Amino acid sequence: MKILIAEDEKSLSESIVNYLQQEGCICETAFDYRTASAKLEIYAYDCVIVDISLPDGNGLNLIRQIKKKEGQTGVIIISAKNSLDDKVDGLEIGADDYITKPFHLSELNARLKALDRRRNFEGEKEIKINELLLVPDIQTVKINNQRIDLTKKEFDLLLFFISNKNRVLTKDAIAEHLWGDNIDSSDSFDFIYTHIKNLRKKLIERGCTDYIKTIYGMGYKFLIP
Amino acid sequence: MKLLRKTGNYYTIAPLLLFLAGGILFFFTLKSYINKDVSEKLMEEKIALENKIKLFDSIPGIMLALDGNRTIKKVYAPDSGFKTLMKDTILYDELESHEEVPARAIRFFAKSKVYWYQITLSKSLVESDDLIYAIAVSLVVLIALFLISIYFITIRVSKIIWSPFYDSLRKIKEYDLSRTSKMQMIPSDIDEFNELNRAIETMTDKIQTDYKNLKEFTENASHEIQTPLAIIQAKLELLMQRDNLKERDMILIQTISDAISRLSKLNQALLLLAKIENLQYRHKETIQLSGLFQRQIDNFRELIEARGLTLLTHLEEECALTINPLLGDILITNLITNAIRHNVEQGWIKVELSQSGLIISNTGNPLIREPQELFGRFRKDKSDSESPGLGLAIVEKICDTEGIQVSYTYNQLIHKVSLQFNSSPTKQGKQQLQD
Numbered sequence: 001m002k003i004l005i006a007e008d009e010k011s012l013s014e015s016i017v018n019y020l021q022q023e024g025c026i027c028e029t030a031f032d033y034r035t036a037s038a039k040l041e042i043y044a045y046d047c048v049i050v051d052i053s054l055p056d057g058n059g060l061n062l063i064r065q066i067k068k069k070e071g072q073t074g075v076i077i078i079s080a081k082n083s084l085d086d087k088v089d090g091l092e093i094g095a096d097d098y099i100t101k102p103f104h105l106s107e108l109n110a111r112l113k114a115l116d117r118r119r120n121f122e123g124e125k126e127i128k129i130n131e132l133l134l135v136p137d138i139q140t141v142k143i144n145n146q147r148i149d150l151t152k153k154e155f156d157l158l159l160f161f162i163s164n165k166n167r168v169l170t171k172d173a174i175a176e177h178l179w180g181d182n183i184d185s186s187d188s189f190d191f192i193y194t195h196i197k198n199l200r201k202k203l204i205e206r207g208c209t210d211y212i213k214t215i216y217g218m219g220y221k222f223l224i225p
Numbered sequence: 226m227k228l229l230r231k232t233g234n235y236y237t238i239a240p241l242l243l244f245l246a247g248g249i250l251f252f253f254t255l256k257s258y259i260n261k262d263v264s265e266k267l268m269e270e271k272i273a274l275e276n277k278i279k280l281f282d283s284i285p286g287i288m289l290a291l292d293g294n295r296t297i298k299k300v301y302a303p304d305s306g307f308k309t310l311m312k313d314t315i316l317y318d319e320l321e322s323h324e325e326v327p328a329r330a331i332r333f334f335a336k337s338k339v340y341w342y343q344i345t346l347s348k349s350l351v352e353s354d355d356l357i358y359a360i361a362v363s364l365v366v367l368i369a370l371f372l373i374s375i376y377f378i379t380i381r382v383s384k385i386i387w388s389p390f391y392d393s394l395r396k397i398k399e400y401d402l403s404r405t406s407k408m409q410m411i412p413s414d415i416d417e418f419n420e421l422n423r424a425i426e427t428m429t430d431k432i433q434t435d436y437k438n439l440k441e442f443t444e445n446a447s448h449e450i451q452t453p454l455a456i457i458q459a460k461l462e463l464l465m466q467r468d469n470l471k472e473r474d475m476i477l478i479q480t481i482s483d484a485i486s487r488l489s490k491l492n493q494a495l496l497l498l499a500k501i502e503n504l505q506y507r508h509k510e511t512i513q514l515s516g517l518f519q520r521q522i523d524n525f526r527e528l529i530e531a532r533g534l535t536l537l538t539h540l541e542e543e544c545a546l547t548i549n550p551l552l553g554d555i556l557i558t559n560l561i562t563n564a565i566r567h568n569v570e571q572g573w574i575k576v577e578l579s580q581s582g583l584i585i586s587n588t589g590n591p592l593i594r595e596p597q598e599l600f601g602r603f604r605k606d607k608s609d610s611e612s613p614g615l616g617l618a619i620v621e622k623i624c625d626t627e628g629i630q631v632s633y634t635y636n637q638l639i640h641k642v643s644l645q646f647n648s649s650p651t652k653q654g655k656q657q658l659q660d
Contacts, residue, residue: 195527
């Protein structure tokens, strides 16, 4: 994927680029409105990540500019937390998704992947990893073509892992992904531990390789060798 | 004591004492004048009688006739001298009251051509007493009426004069720092009151400005803190992805990550509180609470089950509430997570939602503090808990802003948070919580 990141905070922008590059994305950056606008004029991107609070211009206008162009460029807004207006305005103008600062990079990655799936109309929106097959739209998981039953949260969990395969995911990131950020990781500590255990069990029972690894002291990883 | 009453009292008691003193003085002066009058008459009678007697050798019989007011006695040369004596005595009134009455008498000695006579003349004091009595009574009545009218007039007039003051007083009492309207005082023609009003207006303006600055500062500070936090979090996450980390490195990173996470959540909560205070969530919509609740409950259902908690819900279909949607969401989520977080193994959560209000109760650990205290910021029952203790503070703030009355009760291991919708204005609710 070719991605433009319009974020004025350089460290943050760097971090995003770093993470996404490891996912195989081609990343370009713009640190202000003017640069972003210029780049959008010249190049085409699969997805644009826009920080609403750019210093020299309104991020919303960038979104408008993107939507005017032809093509199916996806837009994800970075906004301040608990700012309903930003969200609502952004989504109304045509942004596809929003994420609030501060966010986990794994979360941003998962959103990007979801956006990418939505944009691609050729073929079915399926994710195939060896014996695993996920169809997100209908929340179905098949192992070796046999359906298995997962609860909603278990499905979300598996999808999150797969979107961030081979990445270390902290319990915090997982908790926030599943329940938003009103929950403390301390609340969901047991739950995540228990459910990852259950999920693993369910997968292994049906003959799936045990991809989920515990990373001592930090979190979990969906490891595909 | 009330101002007007005190004024009225002073303006009445002082004259009362004056009148009392004056009245007594007047009474005695009058009495002495009237009695002096009687004495003078007696003296005149004496002189007239003396002159008459001088003409005779001896007093004719008719003059000696017994008369209550007059006694004449022939005496020989009095040994004690010819002194004239005037005194008050008692007389028997034969003519009118047939009673003993007070009287004044004069006893003197007069000489006819030949003989000496001792003569006593008396005069009843009753009439003069009656006169004095009548005068005194009228005077008392007059003064009483006067004082009573003064009292009420004083109160009435004071009321009118002080009314700008009472108006200012009322406005000060009603002043609410969180409402941003300016203080409007009624101008008056009394300099002192105008001065007072001016001082109050200046003071409240300054308070408003300071308060606003403080709120903005809080919000800006929190906002600025977000970015460095985001950077730290992002870099930590990248650090975690490295392959060559030793175990002890990983533990360190995790600890840092946890701390950053807590800091971040804390900052978010403070920022939210600041923004609500700054009235940034004024936009309201009418939303169906039951739908909102159901969505959140579904979201947390697995978590609730994983903890072995039983969930009992009683949600009425029609529960419309006009509220800021975002705040409504946060409110419900906070209540639910609170009930989950502070629960016990195999406990329960009960939700009762109706048009009039919401009650969410749950089993939990014994409460050490007073329930209402938990609404304060950073108040937690167990101080070592990881949450910053802002959940209920946010709940209270949202309820305060949206005109919902909220209370927290605890009884025998059961915690209950009750929300009342469509209640009276927020100020009362806030008062209740702070008392």
